[in-house]
Amino acid sequence: MTDRLSAFGEQAGFIVTVDSDIVRATGVPCLLAGGVVGTCTVETSFDPASLKPTDQTGGAVHAVKITVSEECDGLVYHADGNAIGNHLGGDGKTWSTISIRKGSQHSPEEDLSASDLIHRYAKQIVGAVSAAGYSEAISFTGPGAFKIPNTFEARAAIGPVQDRIRSQHIAIIGLGGTGAYVLDLIAKTPVAEIHLLDSDVVGWHNLMRAPGAPTTEEIESLRKGCLRKVDYYHRKYDSYREGIHPHPVRVDSPSAFAEFLSEHPIGYAFVCIDQRTDGDSPRQDVVYSALSAAEIPFIDSGVSITLDGHAVSGVVTTSFYAPGSLTWKDAIPNARVEGNLPGYRNVQLPEVNALAASLAVMEWRRRTEQYVSKSASFLHKFRLETPRIIDAG
Amino acid sequence: MNGDTQIYVSGREYKVLGHVVGYDQIVKIWNELHAAENKHIIGTPGIDYENGRKEKDGVLLPGKFVEVQDGTSFSVDPEHVS
Numbered sequence: 419m420t421d422r423l424s425a426f427g428e429q430a431g432f433i434v435t436v437d438s439d440i441v442r443a444t445g446v447p448c449l450l451a452g453g454v455v456g457t458c459t460v461e462t463s464f465d466p467a468s469l470k471p472t473d474q475t476g477g478a479v480h481a482v483k484i485t486v487s488e489e490c491d492g493l494v495y496h497a498d499g500n501a502i503g504n505h506l507g508g509d510g511k512t513w514s515t516i517s518i519r520k521g522s523q524h525s526p527e528e529d530l531s532a533s534d535l536i537h538r539y540a541k542q543i544v545g546a547v548s549a550a551g552y553s554e555a556i557s558f559t560g561p562g563a564f565k566i567p568n569t570f571e572a573r574a575a576i577g578p579v580q581d582r583i584r585s586q587h588i589a590i591i592g593l594g595g596t597g598a599y600v601l602d603l604i605a606k607t608p609v610a611e612i613h614l615l616d617s618d619v620v621g622w623h624n625l626m627r628a629p630g631a632p633t634t635e636e637i638e639s640l641r642k643g644c645l646r647k648v649d650y651y652h653r654k655y656d657s658y659r660e661g662i663h664p665h666p667v668r669v670d671s672p673s674a675f676a677e678f679l680s681e682h683p684i685g686y687a688f689v690c691i692d693q694r695t696d697g698d699s700p701r702q703d704v705v706y707s708a709l710s711a712a713e714i715p716f717i718d719s720g721v722s723i724t725l726d727g728h729a730v731s732g733v734v735t736t737s738f739y740a741p742g743s744l745t746w747k748d749a750i751p752n753a754r755v756e757g758n759l760p761g762y763r764n765v766q767l768p769e770v771n772a773l774a775a776s777l778a779v780m781e782w783r784r785r786t787e788q789y790v791s792k793s794a795s796f797l798h799k800f801r802l803e804t805p806r807i808i809d810a811g
Numbered sequence: 812m813n814g815d816t817q818i819y820v821s822g823r824e825y826k827v828l829g830h831v832v833g834y835d836q837i838v839k840i841w842n843e844l845h846a847a848e849n850k851h852i853i854g855t856p857g858i859d860y861e862n863g864r865k866e867k868d869g870v871l872l873p874g875k876f877v878e879v880q881d882g883t884s885f886s887v888d889p890e891h892v893s
Contacts, residue, residue, distance in 0.1 A: 594893040595893060690893040691893055719893065720892060720893065721890070721891070721892055722856075722857060722892070724888070731886075733886065733888045735891065748872050748873045749872055751856050753853060754889060754890075755889045756850070756852075756853055757848070771893075799857070799870060801859070801886065808859050808868045809869070810869065810870040810872065811870070
C-alpha cells in the first residue's frame with residue numbers, strides 16, 4: 419500500500435512504516451519556525467479493510483498529525499513563512515494536527531488510501547524545503563554516505579563546501595587516542611571511503627581516551643577475548659555510515675603497507691602513529707616514505723606530554739605534506755630520551771588526543787579548501803602551557 | 812656558561828654567546844642542562860620558542876637558526892605519539 423510513498427521516502431530520505439492501523443513517515447525534511455531545516459513525522463490512521471484514512475489520528479479524515487524534531491511551535495512551514503495546512507490542534511511545542519483538503523474547497527476529493535494522503539502532505543512539506551533553496555537537504559538525505567537522514571548539511575549550509583571532499587577516500591593510519599578521534603570527526607563528513615589501518619587490539623586503557631563509550635555488548639566482547647581496534651571501530655560506526663573499511667595491517671611492514679596503497683586509491687591520509695621508541699624508527703620511514711612515493715597528501719599529528727612534578731606540560735604538533743613532499747624528514751619530531759625518565763612515561767590525556775584530532779581535521783578542511791586559508795605554514799604547534807598556536811612561518 | 816644572551820631551555824636558564832642559536836645547539840644545551848639527572852635526548856625533538864612577543868614566536872626545525880634576546884624561551888619536546 420505504500421509503494422509511491424516509500425519511493426518518495428527513498429528519494430527524500432525519510433522512512434515509511436505501517437503499524438496495524440497507522441501509516442507513518444519518519445524523518446521527513448521540513449521547514450520549522452524561522453525557516454530552519456528540520457525533520458518531522460507525518461502520520462494518520464487508516465481502516466485496515468479499505469486502507470482509507472480515518473479520523474482517529476489527526477482529528478479529521480483528511481488530516482494528519484505532525485511531530486517536529488525540535489521543540490518550537492509544533493508546526494511546519496512553507497518557504498514564504500506561512501504555516502502549512504490548517505491548524506486543527508496540538509500542544510504548541512512539538513506536535514500539531516493539520517489538514518490540507520484535496521481538490522477544491524467546495525468539492526473535496528477523497529484520498530484513495532492513507533498512504534496517498536501521507537504522500538500528498540509529504541510532497542508539500544518536502545517541497546517547501548526545496549523552495550527555500552535547500553535542495554541539497556533532500557538529495558543529500560538519499561543513500562549517500564550515511565545510514566541516517568543527513569539533514570545536517572542543509573541546516574548548517576555546508577553542502578556546497580563539503581562537495582569538495584564528497585568523493586574522497588581517506589586513510590587513517592593508527593587508531594590510538596588521536597586516530598580514534600580523527601575517525602569520529604571524519605565519519606561525520608560525507609567522504610566516500612574511510613580506511614582504518616592498525617594491527618593492535620583494544621585494551622581497557624584505550625577506552626579511557628576513546629571517543630564515546632563502549633556499549634554493554636562491546637564490553638562483553640572485550641571480556642571474552644581480543645578485539646582488533648579496526649574491527650571495534652568499524653562496528654561502532656557501521657550503524658551510522660557506509661564506506662568504513664578495516665585493515666588490520668602492520669604499518670611498519672613495508673610490504674603490507676605498500677600492498678595496501680597499491681590496492682586502495684587513497685586521496686588523503688591522516689598519520690597518527692607513535693614514534694617514541696626509536697630515534698631511527700622504521701615505522702616513520704615506511705609510512706611517510708610510502709605516502710610520499712605514492713604522492714598522497716597527508717597530515718601528521720603527534721603529542722608530547724611531559725610529567726613535570728605534579729603537573730604536565732606539552733605540545734600538539736600538526737603538519738601537512740603535499741603530494742610527494744619530503745619535508746617530513748626534518749619536520750616531524752623523531753627522538754627519545756634516554757636515562758632516568760620519571761617525566762617521560764607515555765603520559766596521555768583524552769582531551770589532548772581530541773584536540774590533536776580536531777587540529778588535524780581542521781588542517782584537512784583548510785587544505786581541501788573547505789576553510790578559507792590565510793596561512794602557508796605547513797606545521798603548527800599548540801602548547802598546553804600558554805595556551806596558543808605557534809606556526810613554522 | 813658565560814655569554815651575551817640569557818635564554819631558557821625547557822624552563823632552565825642558560826647563557827649563549829651572541830644572538831643567534833641553532834637547532835643542534837638547543838638540543839646540546841638541553842642535554843647539558845639535564846646531564847645531572849642522567850637524561851639525554853637522542854634524535855630530533857620538536858622545538859619551539861617564545862620571545863615574549865607573539866609575532867616573534869616560532870618553530871625551530873633541524874638545521875635552522877633563530878635570533879634570540881634575553882628571555883627567549885625554548886620548549887623541547889622529545890615525544891611524538893598518538
